Amino acid sequence: MFIKPKYGTENLMSDYKSTLNLPETGFPMRGDLAKREPGMLARWTDDDLYGIIRAAKRQNLHSA
Known part of the structure; x- marks a missing residue:
């Protein structure tokens, strides 16, 4: 179980x-x-x- 501290966590990640x-x-x-995947798939299909x-x-x- 994780207990969230009441103070001192403002800069924890930084x-x-x-x-x-x-x-x-x-x-x-x-x-x-x-957002980008539909564009990539369309380009792959077009190409x-x-x-x-x-x-x-x-x-x-066939060449081997």
Whole structure:
């Protein structure tokens, strides 16, 4: 059972912020997947990504 303290928790999370070793990347760390996924799926469908992967796999199987 967790008992919430009555005081002293205001800066609890900020105390650990300097101890985290997170990479600096060019993409957002927060996924926002629910908003971005429909766009990604539409792009993959438009580019026929699945068909390209299947064709490459078929070609590799026949050339081996």
